[in-house]
Amino acid sequence: MSGEVALHRFAVPLILFAILFSANGTEASPKPQIVDIHGQVRGREARVFFTLGNAFTPEMVEALKSGIEISFKTVVRVERVYRNWFDPTVGELTFTRSVRYDALSRVYRLHRGTGEELLPDVQAALSGMTQYEITVPLTVPAERGKPYRAYARTRLDRVGLSEPLRSIFFFSSLWDVETEWAKGFLVAP
């Protein structure tokens, strides 16, 4: 066996294995998820309600109290459900929510896309970040008596660190928050 062949046969897999094993080191934690997704369609809009569970770990809550801005990006998709056929998407909305604690004012500044809400305590802030009541515009009017289904997915979008920390944690994410797609039927008129 020539040196070149030995090199490719042993060295390359060795290096790749080393890289793969070194990358595998995350700890298991309660997975964030979207629960209780429901709502109704009417006319050209769908109102979707759901709750984001396990989104805030204790570390994240502590980080929030320390003034770190936390932002979630959420995608809500509404599909018309057909039997034995593909379900077309009739509406989709992507939006973000963020919250930040103002130490001077001692309020939590929550942004839900409709201006800033100033909340006096962390529970209110967390509730504002995890309770969703969304109106999704539909591309076609809702059909009476037909089934519709909503899908939602949320992930951590941004962690608003102060500038020096932003540089330090540029190559890494502090937390990994991302839900699977959750689905639930919507009530049609």
Place this chain on the structure above:
Amino acid sequence: MKTPPIQTAESIREVERARRRRERIAIGIVAALVAGLTLFEANLAALGGSVSFTSNIIIFALININVVLIVLLIFLVTRNLFKLILDRKRNILGAKIRSRLVLIFIGFSLAPTILLFVAAANITTTSIKSWIGGRVGVALTGALEMARGKLEAEARSLSGAVEEAAWRIPAGAGTEKAGMILETVRKGFAPEASLFLADPSWVVATSGDVPTGVADEILSRLKGMRFADQQGDSTTLIGDTFASAVRKTRDGRVVVALRTLPPEEARIIREIAKAYDEYHQVRLLDDPIRASYVAVLLLITLLIVFAASWMGIYLARQITVPIQLLAEGTEKVAGGDLDVRLEYVSNDEFGHLVSSFNRMTADLKEMKRSLEEANLSLSTTFDELRRRTQFIETILTNISTGVIVIDRYSRIAMINKVAERMLGIKTEKVLGKPYKEVIREEHFEAIRALSREIGTAEGGQVERQVELPVGGKKISLRVSVTALHDDAGGYMGLVVAFDDLSQAMRLQKVLAWREVARRIAHEIRNPLTPIQLSTERMQKKYSSAHAEDPAFAECTQTILSEVGTLKHLVEEFTRFARMPAPVFKEGKLADEVQSIVETYRAAHPGIAWEFERGEVPDAWFDPFQIRGAVTNLLENAAAALHGKGTVKVGCACEPDLGLARISVSDDGPGIPAADRDRLFEPYFSRKEGGTGLGLAIVSAIVSDHGGTVRVRDNVPRGAVFEIEIPLRPKGKG
């Protein structure tokens, strides 16, 4: 089938060189990309405060590319190190020194880098800990509390104004009336502040400059606090740009008095709040920050180590490649290949070394060419000399003169075959030895006596006829001694020449005997006829008268008988005297001799006749005379054996001497030593009834053929006669 191209050592080296160049370029690009991308990402991080981490695909791509590039760099370095280990195991030339240099480089870089890493990590950790655990937190908290206290005080100072305004504004008051009341109250209680009445989610009336954003924030906060639903009637709200006091009116609306801070004051408060936030974030993220710093330091350390390893490999290759080239080149030169030319261009010492090596091989090649030319010239000269020497040796071999060359140290430098035979010595035993030790004393004395005379002799040559013992008998030799001198007149030695005069003397004797025989025959022949006739007449005339006397008849018969004998003798004499010159013809001598032997085998069946035929080329001879000579020798042999014994006849050739040799040996009684000198003389015979002319005639025939005849003892008994005649007599062939 396609034949694969032949890969020469140079082409393999060229491919390897190209591969290494590609690797170097790849590594350079990788390093540049890592550095560039890292810089770009760092700038991006600094600039893009609002850029989200996880949603930005470009950032992810850049990070992944960086990781891939770093992995690639690690792979290339590891691959090179692995290859180096393999080369070392396979004992490839230069691998050991290369691995040693790489180890040295890694060792020298690893120690300070690790030291630096440990120190930097320690310093970073300690600094962060000390910053977090020190008084910075207390100071920042204190500053924030102070700012907040100040703002709270400001807000409280506005409480009187909102109390008054809330008391004065009647329930359901419209914008105009409420505005007037607010203006009155503001002028009376807080002229530097501004007041507004809200419903409570929208502003009903204002007094003074009420920033919209501030009013909205206050209302939003009141909403979040559910102020309208609270039991309390008043509160204070502060922000980084304002301080405010809030009071419910009688109809549930709210009156707000606020004071906006001067910009500089607001900026300071914001800075304090920001620093406070940063401090708390750092405190919260203490461990990840430290881990991140350590990771960065570790990454830098690894990069330095890999860079040092690569540099070590590169420099080691820079050093070992020319050494390897030189070693290979030297091996080729040692193997005789002087066309070696090392392709390595550099301005350093190795470049000079390689260039010197190339110059050296070129010089060697030139010298070799010169040497080959000189060798060729010498070889030609040597061949010429050898040809000349062979020519001289041939001459010396073929002449009948014995020659000895004696050098200046009295050692025998050359001796020819004739001299060997004459002096009874062998060339291979005497060459280079003092002639005094290897030749007989008599010969030595004769040569020394002559050499002493050379000094006084004219022309440096002395010649004498001397009698010297050769082969058990004394023969007459003409000895000539010549001194040799070089061009400068220096003495070089002696040339001693021996001429055997016995053959010439024998010839002279034969000629003399022929003359004698002719005269005797002439003198005897004349009176014989009258004597015969007279005797016959006497017999006729007086036989009857002396019939009773038997003596008469007896005497006359005796006279006639003796006359007959004398006549026979005279005829022999005449034949001997009148022997014709040989008539040379080219023929097969061996066939001639063999036919004679066959004749004698038939005639003398009691004798064992053996014929030994050698390789004899066609020779020039007189068949009639040679038959006569050989017949004479066979006749003598048969006579000596008295019908019983063995006769061996041989016919051979001496190609070097250009001679044919006929030998006749018998196992008879042999020839007494005393008779040998006279054996070939006429009228010498030991044989009863012999005329003594047989061997004389043999000698005459052989002499006429330019050859020699001699006799020697046979071993263990008997005699051997040898005839030697030239294959090509003068003027023939």
